[in-house]
Amino acid sequence: MTDRWKSILLIIAAIACGWVSWNGEVLLLPLAMFFPLLWAMASSRSIAALVAASYFLAASRGLPQGVANFYSADLWPGLLLWVVASASFVIVHAVLWTKHRGENASRRKETDAARALRYLIVIVLMALPPFGITGWGHPLTAAGVLFPVWGWFGLSAMATGLLTMTTRLWPAAAVILGGFWLWSAATWTEPKLPDAWRGVDLQQAQSLGRDGSLQHHRDQIATVRRRIAARPDTHVVVLPESTLGFWTPTVARVWRDGLRGSGLTVIAGGAVVHPNGYDNVMVVISADAADILYRERMPVPGSMWQPWLQWNGQGGGARADFFANPVVEVDGTRISLLICYEQLIIWPVLQSMLHSPEVIVAVGNGWWTEKTSIVAIQKASAIAWARLFDLPIVMAFNT
Incomplete structure (x- = not known):
């Protein structure tokens, strides 16, 4: 497959990932775990930016209509704000992307370690101000579906899974996280309402x-x-x-x-x-x-x-x-x-x-x-x- 077609498929997949995982159905949130994989598979920094933009814009697709409703205006102000809001998400992911180097096993391991570390920085930056002010669509949110009741340990497990999705071990991570997803979906219970x-x-x-x-x-x-x-x-x-x-x-x-x-x-x-x-x-x-x-x-x-x-x-x-x-x-x-x-x-x-x-x-x-x-x-x-x-x-x- 040529790099051009691979890039097009990554962008389409990122749109689908953002659109489906952030549609308001809590059990679909874990689909966001595939976004780090799509980002890591980009062939260049510009493609990584496009993948990040595609995911974010799909996840936040309600913003233009919401702004139009709020200001009783047409869609153009909302579209502008939509694009501006994506800037921090796209910039962070573009700057911290790193090129794949697979000449030998040693270099591949170095690349995996670098990508995992860089995505850890992405996770932190998009969770905290100032970048986190527009940190919508954060894949960590799915921790509650994959690891209900696990608390901070579940959050750590989710972060580890997301980091692994950026490495060559992503198939194993996808299988393990997918297994937790299926189990959670089969046994899912809504949170309780406090007494009184x-x-x-x-x-x-x-x-x-x-x-x-x-x-x-x-x-x-x-x-x-x-x-x-x-x-x-x-x-x-x-x-x-x-x-x-x-x-x-x-x-x-x-x-x-x-x-x-x-x-x-x-x-x-x-x-x-x-x-x-x-x-x-x-x-x-x-x-x-x-x-x-x-x-x-x-x-x-x-x-x-x-x-x-x-x-x-x-x-x-x-x-x-x-x-x-x-x-x-x-x-x-x-x-x-x-x-x-x-x-x-x-x-x-x-x-x-x-x-x-x-x-x-x-x-x-x-x-x-x-x-x-x-x-x-x-x-x-x-x-x-x-x-x-x-x-x-x-x-x-x-x-």
Whole structure:
């Protein structure tokens, strides 16, 4: 086979790998394990870049439509952002690719070692800021499917398998990882819901959080009480990102009054405005108290997090707290909170797991993802992490 046809087939395979593994079905995530093999098989640095771009663009294919929905615009701004977002992924993979040298056994071993080491660097760079800010489609996410309940050992096993996929031993790695995949698919169980907790999904589209009237908040409280009426054992209710709109003392008072006598604790999303922008937060509310529980570590780049506004003195946009509040506590339970975009990248999850949470709470306001699989991918990622660390999970999304 000529190098040209081999390169074309690698690019097609990378597109298929990204498209199928990141379609919102959690059990298909392990298909991403073949991407390191495709990258390693590239015949040149430029082909390695094209393979990386093909995988990333296929995995994040919902972005152009999502941006168009968010800004009520045509697809062109979304297409531009889609390409720009792929830059860090493509650059890292292109720079760290190394040419295959197979003159003799010794050189082949050296090449294998070099590729494995370089891909380890890729894994780390795409998991942490700054490159990890757009580190979507990270193959490590599949660890929860291949090695459920294994925790950090499962993450290490997944990383080892991915590194081996870049070497001449890839057939053995593919067989072993494939075996774990089949076993997991045959015995798969969804993560548990923690006792006395319940997530409430909403279908309020883009109106969620934009109506600040007192009547709107009273209606939301009534919705909560109605939804949990059939579950009298519920003590903690989780609502989606942005449910509360702007968080003010008046809103806090309305919710506290509305929850009086219910015995409920509500976790809901809101926004806290400050002179230089705002914080995307989750708030915990009961009849006795109402406080900010969590400040989002990584808001959506571009639409929410806009650091260039700070650089030129304009202010505005959501603040990124990067490594703040990895674990918070509600009613004596340590929880890892993941808001929307944080479910698609690596370091917020792993940072939280270092602090031994007891529950994962995943929320989002996905009205802008209509006609895409973005919310399904977020849920699949969160479920995979919950299974890896054997943690119960509560999810609440607005669509």
